[in-house]
Amino acid sequence: MARSTSPTCARVFEAEAARDGRLTGAARAHFEAHAAGCASCAQEARGLEELARALRKSGTAGETDELHVRRERTRLLAAFDASLIPRPREGHAKRWLAFGLAAAMLSGLLWLRARAEVPAPSKGGPADVIVPAASLAKVEAEAGARWTRRIDDGFERIVLESGTLAVRVTHASPSRRLLVVLPDGELEDIGTVFTVTADAGHTTAVRVQEGRVVLRLRDQPPRQLVAGENWTPAPAPEKSAAPPLVPRAAPVAPRRADAAADFRVALSALNAAESARAAALFTAFLSEHPGDSRTEDAAYLRVIALQRAGKLAEMRSAAGAYLSRYPRGFRRAEVEPLAGAAQ
Amino acid sequence: MTQRSRRALERGAAWTSDPELMQQLAKGQLGALGELYDRYQAPLRSFIGRATRDAHDVDDLLHATFLAAAKSAPRYDGRSCCRPWLIGVAAQLLRQRRRAFGRFGELLAVLKGAALPLADPGSQLQARGDVERALATLSDAKRITLLMAEVEGLSCEEIAEALSIPIGTVWTRLHAARRELRQVLGTGKDVP
Numbered sequence: 001m002a003r004s005t006s007p008t009c010a011r012v013f014e015a016e017a018a019r020d021g022r023l024t025g026a027a028r029a030h031f032e033a034h035a036a037g038c039a040s041c042a043q044e045a046r047g048l049e050e051l052a053r054a055l056r057k058s059g060t061a062g063e064t065d066e067l068h069v070r071r072e073r074t075r076l077l078a079a080f081d082a083s084l085i086p087r088p089r090e091g092h093a094k095r096w097l098a099f100g101l102a103a104a105m106l107s108g109l110l111w112l113r114a115r116a117e118v119p120a121p122s123k124g125g126p127a128d129v130i131v132p133a134a135s136l137a138k139v140e141a142e143a144g145a146r147w148t149r150r151i152d153d154g155f156e157r158i159v160l161e162s163g164t165l166a167v168r169v170t171h172a173s174p175s176r177r178l179l180v181v182l183p184d185g186e187l188e189d190i191g192t193v194f195t196v197t198a199d200a201g202h203t204t205a206v207r208v209q210e211g212r213v214v215l216r217l218r219d220q221p222p223r224q225l226v227a228g229e230n231w232t233p234a235p236a237p238e239k240s241a242a243p244p245l246v247p248r249a250a251p252v253a254p255r256r257a258d259a260a261a262d263f264r265v266a267l268s269a270l271n272a273a274e275s276a277r278a279a280a281l282f283t284a285f286l287s288e289h290p291g292d293s294r295t296e297d298a299a300y301l302r303v304i305a306l307q308r309a310g311k312l313a314e315m316r317s318a319a320g321a322y323l324s325r326y327p328r329g330f331r332r333a334e335v336e337p338l339a340g341a342a343q
Numbered sequence: 344m345t346q347r348s349r350r351a352l353e354r355g356a357a358w359t360s361d362p363e364l365m366q367q368l369a370k371g372q373l374g375a376l377g378e379l380y381d382r383y384q385a386p387l388r389s390f391i392g393r394a395t396r397d398a399h400d401v402d403d404l405l406h407a408t409f410l411a412a413a414k415s416a417p418r419y420d421g422r423s424c425c426r427p428w429l430i431g432v433a434a435q436l437l438r439q440r441r442r443a444f445g446r447f448g449e450l451l452a453v454l455k456g457a458a459l460p461l462a463d464p465g466s467q468l469q470a471r472g473d474v475e476r477a478l479a480t481l482s483d484a485k486r487i488t489l490l491m492a493e494v495e496g497l498s499c500e501e502i503a504e505a506l507s508i509p510i511g512t513v514w515t516r517l518h519a520a521r522r523e524l525r526q527v528l529g530t531g532k533d534v535p
Contacts, residue, residue: 052493058474
């Protein structure tokens with residue numbers, strides 16, 4: 001590591017320049033040819049390499065306590081989970097209530113103003129095309145459609161009460177997802193063009209022109225619809241639980257198992273504080289995608305969803321199943337207390 | 344290869360490449376962060392520890408690095424090994440930390456250094472060897488730059504981008520760091 005002890009060559013500084021990439025191409029080749037015959041420059045180059053080697057070697061001394069690493073790993077993943085799944089804040093109810101009231105008053109004033117400017121939906125009028133500046137999608141509403149739009153917390157929600165909307169996603173956003181809230185469920189868009197119709201509190205038709213959507217109706221498993229698929233509900237029996245709805249339009253493409261979409265749908269439900277539904281969706285995910293790389297995450301999140309839904313007996317059972325299946329799982333430290341949680 | 348990765352292979356699990364792992368992380372797949380942590384927590388911890396002279400918040404900085412990496416995963420450049428990229432993320436956080444500490448932090452460091460007798464730089468450093476002791480005498484900026492270049496193998500262009508400094512500044516810091524290290528290691532005397 002000592003500097004060159006040979007009579008110093010005037011070009012010795014080029015050794016460092018070559019090492020740092022300041023010397024390139026023909027100049028570098030010229031210096032390397034020179035250094036092959038110059039003891040001073042060659043020694044300088046060796047000295048720089050020895051210094052680097054010593055730095056690399058000295059940094060490998062000592063190992064971190066394995067237990068400490070595992071604790072820190074659990075802490076990191078918990079922090080990451082928290083960043084993905086924001087929990088309801090507590091202790092700010094009054095402040096948010098006041099803020100909400102003020103926002104509601106302001107929204108009401110703006111709505112009244114907007115009504116004064118935009119004609120109310122009429123039976124025979126032209127379709128409304130609205131693209132707010134920050135929106136992900138262009139919405140064409142057929143005459144008579146009743147709907148609203150809002151953007152909050154990572155979601156753009158188009159709320160359809162009745163009528164028909166044609167939606168075209170104009171640009172994707174990694175930080176925001178598009179949901180169409182229906183009278184009896186919701187439709188999550190995954191970058192697509194589609195039309196949805198609702199009437200008398202029920203979704204009556206979904207037609208996908210491009211891309212795909214996930215249709216989630218209450219008390220029914222989620223359904224993915226791809227380009228070219230048209231969905232309409234089968235007639236529902238009175239009072240008893242509705243039979244599984246079958247897309248009526250032909251041809252009906254066989255439902256592709258899309259683990260990524262199913263996982264995202266379940267996570268979305270958990271994110272939206274629909275804990276019981278999220279638990280059911282994660283259960284379905286585990287059943288339908290047993291070999292997927294996200295099964296451990298799904299098994300863990302099912303436990304969390306059951307905990308949040310207050311279903312403690314099922315939570316303990318799910319926690320036990322997780323520990324049994326993943327004895328060395330990522331979430332073992334978090335799940336163990338839940339498996340043994342007292343009633 | 345980490346112990347966990349070896350166990351995964353033994354179980355027959357498929358080995359996920361770094362670019363694939365980053366893609367999974369960009370999609371929000373929770374397990375991908377755990378795998379990334381298993382692969383690179385050790386070298387990152389070593390880098391951060393040496394860069395900060397074992398500051399009390401090395402674990403917090405390590406966490407912040409992985410969380411920042413998860414957030415930036417969609418912008419990962421696809422190189423086959425993401426260790427240099429992670430080092431760059433850590434270096435950016437260290438730079439922000441240094442700026443946040445500002446003069447107050449420098450004063451604390453000076454006071455802390457003044458409290459230690461010159462004849463005994465500290466048992467922790469003593470135990471580590473001459474190179475680590477010499478490294479600790481460098482300024483933060485020179486030390487981080489030197490570690491990124493000579494230990495982590497980042498190019499000067501990559502270092503300049505990660506630290507948001509001109510490449511000429513990188514060259515200057517490297518030259519000064521090497522000169523100071525050689526003086527300390529060669530003569531055994533501290534550099535003022």
